Structures are given as structure tokens and as C-alpha cells.
Amino acid sequence: xxxxxxxxxxxxxxxxxxxxxxxxxxxxxxxxxxxxxxxxxxxxxxxxxxxxxxxxxxxxxxxxxxxxxxxxxxxxxxxxxxxxxxxxxxxxxxxxxxxxxxxxxxxxxxxxxxxxxxxxxxxxxxxxxxxxxxxxxxxxxxxxxxxxxxxxxxxxxxxxxxxxxxxxxxxxxxxxxxxxxxxxxxxxxxxxxxxxxxxxxxxxxxxxxxxxxxxxxxxxxxxxxxxxxxxxxxxxxxxxxxxxxx
Numbered sequence: 001x002x003x004x005x006x007x008x009x010x011x012x013x014x015x016x017x018x019x020x021x022x023x024x025x026x027x028x029x030x031x032x033x034x035x036x037x038x039x040x041x042x043x044x045x046x047x048x049x050x051x052x053x054x055x056x057x058x059x060x061x062x063x064x065x066x067x068x069x070x071x072x073x074x075x076x077x078x079x080x081x082x083x084x085x086x087x088x089x090x091x092x093x094x095x096x097x098x099x100x101x102x103x104x105x106x107x108x109x110x111x112x113x114x115x116x117x118x119x120x121x122x123x124x125x126x127x128x129x130x131x132x133x134x135x136x137x138x139x140x141x142x143x144x145x146x147x148x149x150x151x152x153x154x155x156x157x158x159x160x161x162x163x164x165x166x167x168x169x170x171x172x173x174x175x176x177x178x179x180x181x182x183x184x185x186x187x188x189x190x191x192x193x194x195x196x197x198x199x200x201x202x203x204x205x206x207x208x209x210x211x212x213x214x215x216x217x218x219x220x221x222x223x224x225x226x227x228x229x230x231x232x233x234x235x236x237x238x239x240x241x242x243x244x245x246x
Contacts, residue, residue, distance in 0.1 A: 003108045005036065006069055006097060010106050012038040017073035017101040026051040026072040028058060029097065032065035039064065046152045048125040048213060050084065069108075071097040079107045084124040086114045118209060121217045125152045130199050131163070133211045134186065137201050141184070143236055145171050155197030164188055164196045173234035186234040189226060196231055 009029050016025040020043065027040045041057035051072050061067060070092055074080075079098040081089065089096045089111050099106040118136060121128045126149075135145045150163060160166075165188075173186060183204035188196045200210035203219065208226065211217035220226075 001068055001095075006095060006108055007106070009036055009038040009071070010097070010099060010104075012040075013071045013073065013097060013099045013106075014101060014104055016040045017075065017099055020073065021075040021101050024051040024073050024075065026053050026070075028053070028061045028067050029069040029071055030061050030065035031068050036068065037065065038071060048123060049152055050082075050124060052126070067094065069095045069097050071099070073099050073101055075101050079105055081107065081109045082124075083116050083121055084127040085109070087116055087127055090114055119217055119219060121211070123211060123214055123216070125213075126150055128211065128217070129213075130211045133209065133217050134199055134201060137209060138236070143172070143238060155193040155195050158194075162195050164199060168234055172237045174237055174240065175232050176235045178230065178233040181233060182235070182239075184236070184239050186236075187222075187226070187230050188232040188234065189229045190231050191229050198229075200226065202233075 006029065013025070013027065016027060019025070024043060024045070025040070026043045027038055030037050030039055039061040041061070042054040044052040044054050070088070077100065079100040081096065081098060085096060085098065089109055090113070093111055095108055095110045097106060097108050116128065116136070118133060123129060131150070135147065138145055148163060148167065154161060154163060176185070181202050183202060185202040187200045187202055187208065189198040189200065190196050191198050198210070198212070200208040202222065203209055206222050207219050208222045209219050
């Protein structure tokens with residue numbers, strides 16, 4: 001589908017965007033009986049999330065036609081895709097149409113194999129967060145970890161999930177003695193929460209790689225603040241090299 005064809009739905013996305021501003025609007029473009037149709041969806045995003053398409057709305061759109069593109073708005077800022085948008089484009093494998101309101105300008109960006117840098121990425125929960133940087137770190141080393149749906153604040157929800165504790169064994173990690181840290185170890189932390197809510201990769205020489213809420217991802221000294229909040233040290237089974245599990 002050519003860009004000029006997809007651009008036909010821009011006026012409908014702009015109507016939706018104006019109605020939702022200052023929040024981002026979101027929706028999908030479907031092909032129905034040879035016509036492109038914009039299906040407006042609910043944005044379920046909360047703090048530190050830009051947009052999350054409601055699953056029911058997406059399923060409804062899929063039932064109505066073939067999904068051809070994702071659309072959303074950038075209220076009061078340029079419609080250039082953010083780093084998080086570029087990751088989303090690669091995940092969906094679809095072109096993304098982004099409109100600006102109130103100006104009405106737009107961009108169309110297609111998958112191109114983009115990968116975000118590990119250091120300096122902005123925080124967007126569920127896209128660029130502490131688990132995402134762990135996944136990307138291990139992916140670069142040939143270890144693929146599942147991506148888990150996660151709503152902002154899951155760590156304090158009385159009904160769960162306990163995202164890290166419930167899944168680390170399934171992903172091939174084994175708890176090891178924290179006094180025998182080696183590069184590539186995964187550190188679970190609890191930072192003022194009901195359950196473990198942060199993780200970092202130990203890089204060696206007293207340095208960790210991690211991504212805190214509201215900050216850019218970075219390398220940082222494994223200082224006392226993080227050491228005291230570390231609840232477990234995990235090592236992937238492919239990196240055990242004779243280590244003794246706890």
C-alpha cells in the first residue's frame with residue numbers, strides 16, 4: 001500500500017485526535033471491501049505510557065477487515081516517530097501513521113529493522129522500561145526472553161502479577177549466590193513496592209545497566225542504594241559455567 005493511499009484516512013484520524021487532545025488518540029486502519037477505513041480505538045495508557053490500544057477494540061477492527069496500519073496522534077509536537085514509536089513499528093510489522101494536532105501534519109513510517117540503543121532511551125512503560133532493556137541486552141547475546149503484557153503499577157496491584165518472580169525460571173534463569181557476581185547476571189530489586197519492581201544487568205567492575213521510571217536508560221555504579229534493594233541475583237542457565245545455584 002502506497003503512502004498516498006494510506007494518507008486518505010488522515011482527515012478521520014485528525015478528527016479523532018482533536019477530540020482526544022491533549023491525550024494521544026489511537027486506532028487502526030483496515031481494508032474493508034477494497035476501502036480503507038479508520039477505526040478509532042480507546043487509549044488505555046496511564047502515566048509513563050503514551051498510548052495503548054484497547055485489546056477489545058483492536059479485535060473488533062480485525063473482525064471488520066484486514067489491519068493495514070496503526071495510527072495515533074502527537075498533540076502539540078511534531079509527528080516524527082519517537083524511539084518508542086520506532087520500536088512499536090518493528091513489533092507490529094505495520095506502517096504507522098502519526099498526525100499532529102492542531103497543525104494537521106503527518107508522517108508515515110514503515111518497518112526498517114530499527115533497534116533502539118541500550119543507553120539513552122527515554123522511559124515508556126511497556127516499551128522502554130527496565131524489563132525491555134534486559135530483553136534487548138540478552139537478545140544481543142542470542143538469548144531470547146518473552147515479552148509480557150504489563151500495566152503500569154502492576155508491582156503494587158494486590159491481585160498481581162508478580163511479573164519477575166513468576167517468570168524468571170521459565171526464562172531459563174537460576175538464582176545464585178549474590179557474593180559471586182559475574183558480568184551478565186540479572187539483579188532483581190524492590191524499590192518501595194509491594195513486590196520486586198526493578199531489574200538491572202550487572203556489567204562487571206561494579207557497573208549495572210538499567211532503566212528507571214522517568215529517566216533515560218544508563219550505565220551506573222552498583223552503589224549501596226541498589227545493593228540494599230537487591231532481592232536476588234539470577235544467572236541464565238547458558239552462562240552458569242559451573243556456578244552453584246542457591
